[in-house]
Amino acid sequence: MSRILLRIATGLTLAFLYVPIAVIILYAFNAQRVQVWPIAEYSTRWFGEALANESVRSALVLSLTVGVAATVVAIVLGSLASFAVHRHRYFGREVISFALVLPIALPGIITGIALNATFNNFGIPLGTLTIVVGHATFCVVVVYNNVIARLRRSSTTIEEASADLGADSWQTFRFVTFPVLRTAIVAAGLLAFALSFDEIIVTTFTAGTQETLPIWIFNHLRLPNQRPIVNVVAMFLILMSVIPVYLAQRVSSETTGAAATNR
Amino acid sequence: MTTAEPARPNAPAPSAPRRLSAWLHERPRLRLGALLVAPFGWFGVVYFGSLAVLFAYAFWSLDPQTGVVVKSFTLSNFQRMVTDPVYGAIVQRTVAVAAIVTVADALIAFPIAYYMARVASPRRRALLFMSVLLPLWASYLVKVYAWRVIVAPSGILDWAFHLVGITDSSSVLGVSDVSMTIVFIYMWLPYMILPIYAGLERIPSSYLEASADLGARSGQTFRRVILPLVLPALVAGSIFTFSLTLGDYIIPQLVSNTQFIGNVVYVSQGVAGDIPFAAAFALVPVGIMAVYLLVARRLGAFDAI
Numbered sequence: 299m300s301r302i303l304l305r306i307a308t309g310l311t312l313a314f315l316y317v318p319i320a321v322i323i324l325y326a327f328n329a330q331r332v333q334v335w336p337i338a339e340y341s342t343r344w345f346g347e348a349l350a351n352e353s354v355r356s357a358l359v360l361s362l363t364v365g366v367a368a369t370v371v372a373i374v375l376g377s378l379a380s381f382a383v384h385r386h387r388y389f390g391r392e393v394i395s396f397a398l399v400l401p402i403a404l405p406g407i408i409t410g411i412a413l414n415a416t417f418n419n420f421g422i423p424l425g426t427l428t429i430v431v432g433h434a435t436f437c438v439v440v441v442y443n444n445v446i447a448r449l450r451r452s453s454t455t456i457e458e459a460s461a462d463l464g465a466d467s468w469q470t471f472r473f474v475t476f477p478v479l480r481t482a483i484v485a486a487g488l489l490a491f492a493l494s495f496d497e498i499i500v501t502t503f504t505a506g507t508q509e510t511l512p513i514w515i516f517n518h519l520r521l522p523n524q525r526p527i528v529n530v531v532a533m534f535l536i537l538m539s540v541i542p543v544y545l546a547q548r549v550s551s552e553t554t555g556a557a558a559t560n561r
Numbered sequence: 562m563t564t565a566e567p568a569r570p571n572a573p574a575p576s577a578p579r580r581l582s583a584w585l586h587e588r589p590r591l592r593l594g595a596l597l598v599a600p601f602g603w604f605g606v607v608y609f610g611s612l613a614v615l616f617a618y619a620f621w622s623l624d625p626q627t628g629v630v631v632k633s634f635t636l637s638n639f640q641r642m643v644t645d646p647v648y649g650a651i652v653q654r655t656v657a658v659a660a661i662v663t664v665a666d667a668l669i670a671f672p673i674a675y676y677m678a679r680v681a682s683p684r685r686r687a688l689l690f691m692s693v694l695l696p697l698w699a700s701y702l703v704k705v706y707a708w709r710v711i712v713a714p715s716g717i718l719d720w721a722f723h724l725v726g727i728t729d730s731s732s733v734l735g736v737s738d739v740s741m742t743i744v745f746i747y748m749w750l751p752y753m754i755l756p757i758y759a760g761l762e763r764i765p766s767s768y769l770e771a772s773a774d775l776g777a778r779s780g781q782t783f784r785r786v787i788l789p790l791v792l793p794a795l796v797a798g799s800i801f802t803f804s805l806t807l808g809d810y811i812i813p814q815l816v817s818n819t820q821f822i823g824n825v826v827y828v829s830q831g832v833a834g835d836i837p838f839a840a841a842f843a844l845v846p847v848g849i850m851a852v853y854l855l856v857a858r859r860l861g862a863f864d865a866i
Contacts, residue, residue: 299781301680302611303672304672304676305676305680307673307676308672308676308689311669311673311750311754312689312692314669314691314747315696315747315750315751316692316696316752317711317717318704318711318747319696319704319707321707321717322703322706322707322710333710333713333715334715335715335717335719335720335797336720340724368651371603374599375599375600375603376600378596378597379597379600380594381596382596382597382600383595386589386593386596392596395602397604397608397609398600398604400608401608403619403850403854404801404803404808404846404847404850405805405807405809405850406617406808407808407809407823407826407843407846408612408808408843408847409608409611409838411615411826411830411836411839411843412611412612412614412843413607413611413614414836415615415618415836415839415840416610416611416613416615418836419614419618426785434603435603435604435607437601438603438604443778468581482833496698496700496701496702498701498702498809498811499764499808502827502831503830509785510700512701513699515702515703516702516811517705519709528706532700532706532707533703535702535703536700538700539698539700539703540695540698543694543695543698544691544695547691547694
């Protein structure tokens, strides 16, 4: 009896989680400009219009640029921090973990307004570089969590064995440690990219007049004649935020435990 | 090429990175420093530096005539926050909605988390986990936009209400506080499901069997065994639901006509150009979260994340 109730509750909760996502995907194929339910006619005509739209294209380029740059910075900083915390015992390890988590533990608006005030104070013009700085800051923790989880699971004895067999620490890193970490780093990179590609709050405070794809949607969703294109871009954004996470999950099992706190 | 043998660790002329790594290997403290300098530098300068600047701005002010930031100590921003009743009401409203959303999410999350952790087969559990994880990651803004479309006049909800004979749904939904609360509950639900699921999964089955063997009914086992054990995980989930609601300004802006703490910060910075006041108001959620995190730590939530 209670099992049946649990099953029904689970089904309803899943429906609640997926209906809004399904609705947006359906509306992307809505042939008409007006947005009424049920959808009368389906078509793919707006996909071409979205692709041809100049402002959508430049927003896409900016989002891709920022995503890649922020991911690279996050991979470097996050991996270094995880090596340091894992390999060395010293006081302050918890402090470092805490510091890295803070940008996502505090509401995004705090990071946003803090960076905005700082750029303003030092006369740094807002643009692509300032967006990357903001995104990299909250992406580091994703890489850190994934890499340190892998380091904790892998035993240090294989590295000792490598050293005993005469490898220096560069060789040990290149041929033993890095292969163990590779999939964790790939997964973390995918997650960091997804996080950056979709971010809007920190971006709003660091972008100036630049438009990433989420900001483009935000600026256009109130304009009725832009709605069909907004729907197509919205569907694209859903795919770009979900596919990397799915791939990351396939590549690396650490994502499982860490992902809940990653966002 | 006759010397086809692999490079040996003690080969005569090691390359530069190798010499460097060997040299660092003998100096662990230096190696640690080399590893930490980049992440420490970035976080120290960019992140904590910015937080320090934010804090300083909160005690500066904007010259109303020239629109220039006056960099001398003043409490005028905080005076304005306390004396104008609008701001107190906004803080109260934000905290109240954050609390409602947190409780609602905990209630909705528990059954599905319990099913995942203790009833579903391992195969189905993995599938369900993915099914909860993907909506969590799916684009934040698009999910809010989807709800705006759903609750709009002649949207899906309107249509569904018509089916059951309610023709005046727009008075309840549409752009309203009810819609906003539903959207908040929706947005943060996966953040509550996943920690509770992890917490429930950690409870050894033997505890529940022991409780049953000692004569407890399932309700008693739930109240006196499961709930206390899963409480840290529940508090961990509530950190997300509470904190994310406190800092949000996009959901109130897109699906209601209500002002939240975040809206005041956003408008002060963007429209009014008053960064000092925006900075001062941004310290309000920071203060609330600091208290919340202290309480959460006492309840053991940090071990459950």
